Amino acid sequence: MFLKEKIRVNQTELMNRIVLPPMASEKSEGGQVTDALCEYYREIVKDKATGLVIIEHSYVEIDGKASQGQLSIADDSVIEGLKNLSRSFIRGGEGHRSDQSCRKQGLFRSDREGASGAECCHNP
Numbered sequence: 001m002f003l004k005e006k007i008r009v010n011q012t013e014l015m016n017r018i019v020l021p022p023m024a025s026e027k028s029e030g031g032q033v034t035d036a037l038c039e040y041y042r043e044i045v046k047d048k049a050t051g052l053v054i055i056e057h058s059y060v061e062i063d064g065k066a067s068q069g070q071l072s073i074a075d076d077s078v079i080e081g082l083k084n085l086s087r088s089f090i091r092g093g094e095g096h097r098s099d100q101s102c103r104k105q106g107l108f109r110s111d112r113e114g115a116s117g118a119e120c121c122h123n124p
Contacts, residue, residue, distance in 0.1 A: 007051070014051035020044060022054045024067060031059070031072025033081030038088040045089055053089065 004016050027037035044050060058071040065072075072078050 015048060016051040018050050019052045020050050020054060022056050024070065025056055026067060026069030028069050028071040031065070031070065031074065032078060033071065033085045037071070038085055041085065042088045055085070 003018055007014050007017050025037060025040050027034055027040055041053065041055075044053060056071055057066070058073045059065040061074050073082070
């Protein structure tokens with residue numbers, strides 16, 4: 001079936017052609033990523049039925065906040081939470097990518113300024 005076929009978009013290969021559009025989960029608190037939000041996306045990707053997941057709408061400044069549970073990308077205070085959210089996709093879906101893949105993309109902590117050790121960014 002056409003929907004289940006892999007597709008290449010630029011340099012990224014998707015496992016199928018099914019896309020989850022950005023939707024409001026309302027699982028953020030104060031704009032921050034919550035465990036409930038991470039679990040929501042983990043559930044979506046765990047069976048590998050969705051080839052591409054687009055994260056929900058997020059506000060870039062407080063004046064743009066549309067609802068109480070909306071996710072924020074308005075300031076640096078949300079960065080750690082967003083990192084945890086991205087790990088939910090990796091661990092919930094395909095699992096950890098190979099260290100070699102992470103090194104190619106410059107995702108090893110030792111490849112970045114101020115990093116200690118040679119661990120992949122996906123390992124907490």
